[in-house]
Amino acid sequence: MRPTRSLAWGVxxxxxIVSLVWAAWPSGDTPTDRERAHEVATGLRCPDCEALSVAxxxxxxxxxxxxxxxxxxxxxxxxxxxRATYIERYGESIVLEPEGSGLGVLVWGLPVAALISGAAGLxxxxxxxxREPRLHATDADEALVEKTRxx
Amino acid sequence: xxxxxxxIALSVALVVIAFSVVLAxxxxxxxxxxxxxxxxxxDPLPNFSVETxxxxxxxxxxxxxxxxxxxxxxxxxxxxxxxLPALKAFYARHADEPDFVMLGIxxxxxxxxxxxxxxxxxxxxxxxxxxxxxxxxAFGTRGQPETYAITSDGVIVASxxxxxxxxxxxxxxxxARRSQ
Numbered sequence: 314m315r316p317t318r319s320l321a322w323g324v325x326x327x328x329x330i331v332s333l334v335w336a337a338w339p340s341g342d343t344p345t346d347r348e349r350a351h352e353v354a355t356g357l358r359c360p361d362c363e364a365l366s367v368a369x370x371x372x373x374x375x376x377x378x379x380x381x382x383x384x385x386x387x388x389x390x391x392x393x394x395x396r397a398t399y400i401e402r403y404g405e406s407i408v409l410e411p412e413g414s415g416l417g418v419l420v421w422g423l424p425v426a427a428l429i430s431g432a433a434g435l436x437x438x439x440x441x442x443x444r445e446p447r448l449h450a451t452d453a454d455e456a457l458v459e460k461t462r463x464x
Numbered sequence: 465x466x467x468x469x470x471x472i473a474l475s476v477a478l479v480v481i482a483f484s485v486v487l488a489x490x491x492x493x494x495x496x497x498x499x500x501x502x503x504x505x506x507d508p509l510p511n512f513s514v515e516t517x518x519x520x521x522x523x524x525x526x527x528x529x530x531x532x533x534x535x536x537x538x539x540x541x542x543x544x545x546x547x548l549p550a551l552k553a554f555y556a557r558h559a560d561e562p563d564f565v566m567l568g569i570x571x572x573x574x575x576x577x578x579x580x581x582x583x584x585x586x587x588x589x590x591x592x593x594x595x596x597x598x599x600x601x602a603f604g605t606r607g608q609p610e611t612y613a614i615t616s617d618g619v620i621v622a623s624x625x626x627x628x629x630x631x632x633x634x635x636x637x638x639x640a641r642r643s644q
Contacts (some may be wrong), residue, residue: 358472360499360606373572373597374605402604404498404639419473423486434472 350383353392357382357399358409366409477557490518502623507561510602510616514569514592517579524566524618531640532614533566536605538573539581546611548585553630554633556582557590563616564637567592571600613640 344352351368357378359370367378378399383396398406450458504510509524509532516522535551537544551568558564566589571577575593582591594600603612606625613622613636621643622636 329556360604377597377601380596384485402503403606404503406497406499423479423483427476427483430476430479432470434476437472 315363346383346386349392350379350386351383353395356396356409359408360403371382379415470498484580484625500603500625502612503619505603505623507620509614509620512599512602514594514599515593516590516631517582522590527565527567527614528618529638530563530565531615531635533640534603534612534614535566535568536571536597536603536608536610536627537568538571538608539609540573543627547609549586550630550633552586554630558637559588563641564588569571569594569599571597571605581642611636613637615640615643619643
């Protein structure tokens with residue numbers, strides 16, 4: 314591989330890595346109890362709505378859940394404990410995002426696996442294409458083309 | 465790796481097959497099937513506190529020692545209207561039984577509307593208000609009407625997320641009495 318091309322790939326890789334780390338790095342601010350409660354409520358499905366989260370809905374049940382979640386956060390419960398409490402009471406369907414276990418792993422994992430496999434396939438394919446010798450026209454080929462052109 | 469392209473192709477094929485299997489097994493299954501039955505079956509009656517139309521405070525402790533039918537309803541819900549004749553007929557059959565109590569908890573409705581409706585319809589069983597939806601939340605309700613059967617020692621043994629018929633209510637009460 315030529316040095317300039319290696320350098321370009323290196324820079325591109327560095328940019329991707331820095332961007333990912335930047336996006337994934339937790340912000341320094343500690344969320345308040347209300348912010349945490351809102352975050353948990355955003356991940357819970359409003360039980361008596363079709364497609365709204367508890368944070369978005371104004372039904373009495375959604376309001377009761379928001380109060381309950383805030384009270385649990387203020388009492389020191391972790392986000393996971395609160396979610397587990399609601400799954401126990403309402404079932405898995407109360408959670409808007411799939412869980413990181415059981416079938417949820419497949420839901421998260423398969424698209425990522427497909428993406429990685431596809432990217433790896435492209436990398437190998439491009440290497441293979443580069444290895445294949447370029448074809449050059451022989452004198453006989455050139456003559457054949459000329460002959461056809463003037464026919 | 466001797467044939468990297470072949471290995472990659474195989475990996476992609478495996479992912480596609482796995483994805484197909486997941487789709488094939490999940491398509492047609494209801495992702496919200498757990499929303500059709502109470503997750504509290506077999507659990508103790510949750511703590512709750514409601515105020516009856518007579519102004520008395522009623523908690524789960526007040527129901528102990530009797531088989532209980534709890535019905536969540538309100539004045540504007542059509543299915544609640546549809547099940548009302550069944551509730552009345554069922555209650556008339558069992559009202560005098562000392563080991564039985566029926567509690568109607570108003571869900572997502574104003575006190576005035578519920579009070580007027582209960583009086584006009586002759587709902588003679590205990591009716592209680594739940595303005596902050598705390599009882600609705602404690603029972604894990606998803607709407608109305610919803611009906612629960614509870615044993616005399618306070619265990620939820622049956623639930624119904626649909627307008628109740630008399631035979632449903634009889635079966636639920638029998639379950640509550642059988643399980644106690």
